[in-house]
Amino acid sequence: MSTHNLIREGRKRLNMSEQQFADALGVSRGAVQQWEKPGGTAPKRTNQARVARLLGISIAELVSGVSAGSRGADMRGEVPLVSEVEAGNYTVIDNFKPKKQFETVPVSVPIQRHTYALRVHGDSMVSEVGDSFPPGSILVVEPEMTPEPGDYVIALNEANETTFKQLVKDGGDFYLKPLNTRYPIKPLDGARVIGVVREFTKRFR
Template identity: 80%
Template structure:
């Protein structure tokens, strides 16, 4: 895919007009029209990071025509922050399915239409070594991604309660593993995985 088509299709997926995209980058509408026109000019080096950020890709992917994005993937810079997820025991997530007006958080990876973000509550996924998700972390969850052992996941039990853990496999059985050694590993049992964590960030205020 050419850089011109990548920008044009990415802007349209974001639901932004040429002027809105131009304002977001800090350039004129004419510049955006040049970027999107076959045979037109490409974004200047100073503008490339912001263009890539808006499209949810890296600068390298922007210049090379984009990543290999599967069908249904949406290139966008933000996803809705829908609620909190308990990182200890199972808990109910209010407003679990995104609807209405939500606070949004930025993402740096291509995501699908139903991707959303959750705020971590509790310390069972906090660790002093390796990966750590302290309380207040924002996790970006992809509900349509294939689940593999080792993934960080959102699991839903038979009481419609959710928890955030690492999915591990041992002896043919699946378990939900906390990163904090003070918490026990629990069998997945009849619970099911409803989302895979793609990205996370820490919010301090």
């Protein structure tokens, strides 16, 4: 795959128009058209880092025109690691047009505009069997995904506090279930799900 195809297919994967892609990078639409045109110009060195970050690839992949995905790897890029407060106001996160500096973590799922990472606190999702999320685990959260029963989710209660639980359904009612049996299952009630957990990793340092 050429650099031109890599950029064009990456932009389409992000569901961005040429103008939206250009705006996110601070360049003209004409520049984007040249990058995607066979025989056109490639991104200048000063733009390469921003283009690669937006596409979720490395600069080396951008320049070579060969993505890690085409070599069998599954790495998609990086997302910001946010606080619980920022997770509750996730729309301030814009992976296509970053406005502030966050610590970032690598992910292997497709990145959307508001995808973010969150650190697990407490032991309510620690289990001796099956899935377990010890304190310090890093969750990759997609707020634009529709939650389904069985999903691990981030919910926001009426006091604007975030909580990490499993969404379960009993009859016609939804509940937030901890994996640690020492904690009670609570009805969703006035809380609302603001993100679905896509993957998690454990970071020690």
